[in-house]
Amino acid sequence: MTDDGYLRIGELSQRTGVAPALLRAWERRYGLLHPGRSDGGFRLYGDGDVDRVRRAQQLIAGGVSAAEAARLVLADADVEDDLDTPLASTPLLDAVRRLDDVGANAALDRLLARFSTDTVITDVLVPALHEIGELWARGELTVGQEHFASAIVRGRLLALGRGWDQGAGASAVLACPPGERHDIPIVMLGLGLRARGWRVTVLGADTPLESIDDAAARVGADAVVVAALMPGVLDDHADALRMLAARRRLVLAGPGASAAQAAEVGARYLEGDPIVAAGALAALVG
């Protein structure tokens, strides 16, 4: 930010036509600029500051008060930040903190408009949900805020998946085993598969293994994915898994499962985040 600060106040004044004293007043009163400083304390401005001052001037010329002009320019600067570091999860986290439904959806809108679903999931949502978990563990977020985040993210992801059971590609049935309540990862995995041309059926959280078998038969699944976040939830189901693996290509995923456990029941284990896992599964079957 102050990285490219190199204009002194006189030159900024020359370039914009705003008197030095006024520039200092705008800084002091409205925080319009945050120039770096030379060793001796002189203000050093960058090119972006020239833009900001010009924008403020335009607004003031248009009848807006100085204070409001500064506020608008600063708000715009947020938009710029968004343009410059679009993959940050901060806007989303802020909205979650405020329980701001509209803000959270707007943040997701911006992301999904700019980036592929794969990228948004891998680079924003997975880290964001992880961080939300940590904040909750440290007591910096309430359970309510965490639920709020989950609900919004799940809702948006499911909306993206609309119609994902249609088509002609390979078919996958995704589910969490009984006792596992975190279904967002399998929805992400489903989107990853969908992007790779698969047909996807998501059964959701806390699903009895017989139901999974039944659903797999019904849609003629080419693969069945059982994902577990929490360790141990699969422990009591070795027999059911073995049976499932005997009939379908069974895949375990998530940190609650392991390659060893998968091997034991005749399944494969997929490592990594949901998108990586989707890629691996597609490679496996394709």
Added chain:
Amino acid sequence: MTDDGYLRIGELSQRTGVAPALLRAWERRYGLLHPGRSDGGFRLYGDGDVDRVRRAQQLIAGGVSAAEAARLVLADADVEDDLDTPLASTPLLDAVRRLDDVGANAALDRLLARFSTDTVITDVLVPALHEIGELWARGELTVGQEHFASAIVRGRLLALGRGWDQGAGASAVLACPPGERHDIPIVMLGLGLRARGWRVTVLGADTPLESIDDAAARVGADAVVVAALMPGVLDDHADALRMLAARRRLVLAGPGASAAQAAEVGARYLEGDPIVAAGALAALVG
């Protein structure tokens, strides 16, 4: 709502021609405006307030009493609030008329949040673009507005299609022949195919037929779709089409082609709107 309040009463007065004292009176007596306040207590108005005052002025000029005018303006505002007209293209068209990018995208957001891509294309976008064409022909829309609409719709559709060449399904190459500049229908067709599990490569408008052949070879296409809106653009390319048809499953589509013409070069003809055509092609190959 008061989020965008930034005009002070003097500027609002300047922009509307209504004296500040009168603006305050309207606020006090009829609640016409609800400006925010600065820290020091100054009123801060937003763009919407300018509109309201202007509408009230028009009504008063038309002979309505001030109290009544305020009531009407406020009632009107209420109507604007509940825009529950799910599948109508009116909000989109209104936004296009106003060259309102945000409004148009918001309208599309609402549609896409509620309905499948197929539905939005068939029931909203195709009719809307058709109507835009008619309005343009009748001189009720300018070319600029039509371009504006095309750009937004094309942009959104392409965003929906991002990543559509990935996967394991059948592969299609879509293009418009030389001279044909309307590529939105093939993008729609591509989305229809994608929803049916296909891999899609769109070459776009105005593409030489040799390029199409080259691309088809490169991606190993199972089908090649050449779509023409304007009659006659395919007339000079019978030989090239014949050659293309000899190597790939060639399909012609759009009102600029015909079943007879297709038969003549050894291709199939797909009737109907892009989604119907996608369904037909999927049935044909699947």
Added chain:
Amino acid sequence: MTDDGYLRIGELSQRTGVAPALLRAWERRYGLLHPGRSDGGFRLYGDGDVDRVRRAQQLIAGGVSAAEAARLVLADADVEDDLDTPLASTPLLDAVRRLDDVGANAALDRLLARFSTDTVITDVLVPALHEIGELWARGELTVGQEHFASAIVRGRLLALGRGWDQGAGASAVLACPPGERHDIPIVMLGLGLRARGWRVTVLGADTPLESIDDAAARVGADAVVVAALMPGVLDDHADALRMLAARRRLVLAGPGASAAQAAEVGARYLEGDPIVAAGALAALVG
């Protein structure tokens, strides 16, 4: 560094017009130069030193303080040293060659995640599109591949521009004149203006000048930009341009226009790539 030292301070002073005492001061204070020494202790400068001094002079003439000028010259030298190329367009071009939509979008995702939109446009997209044009001219890319690249780039840029007509800044209407079909540059220009706080309305390629006038009135444009890539497309429109220029601040841009042509119709001409032009326009109006 000082391997070919052969200029004494008097000669360096002659060539640059900077007094010897000042050269010594710059060396002592800012470490701008590191001359070798003769046996007798005389400073011996090389060709690079002449450049450095000249660059410092230019910066100082441009209003930068001596200390900052020296810092910038030295930093510049550092940058020249490490030719990292994370900004290469090769992954994008490779993906285009393969008609690989996912690959191309992933390449753009990576770029946009790491660099500002301005940087990606100036340093990657403009050169990449230029190179694609050349490859096409040399027959190393087909028209289909070129269309494919355009569609992806245009789609991503438009996605970045979502909502760009919102805000409180100055407003610009951008369009290409009739016959000009390359609209990507104006979209880039629009993004450049957006990053500088402007509200942007893009009408697109091949737009009649009356439409532009109409749109400018509708959004209350502070500037109208008409951009032409191909020479001659503006030739038949001198009257219409003159009229436009009479009502709005009209700006011509692109290699298909010229300063002379602009002057003739009462418009300004903007040189350079779209981002440079955006900066110039912002400076003009601000």
Added chain:
DNA sequence: ATAGGTTTTGTCAAGCTTTTGTACAT
């Protein structure tokens, strides 16, 4: 519409420091 009080905002001054080109003595 007026009166009387408040807020906003551009400007200025005083007293002191930093920066920088040049000059002088060694």
Added chain:
DNA sequence: ATGTACAAAAGCTTGACAAAACCTAT
């Protein structure tokens, strides 16, 4: 050539002020 000195130009902070714009209440 070096080191020190110096003075003009440009900047910094604090505090204050006055005109313009706005407030409420009568």
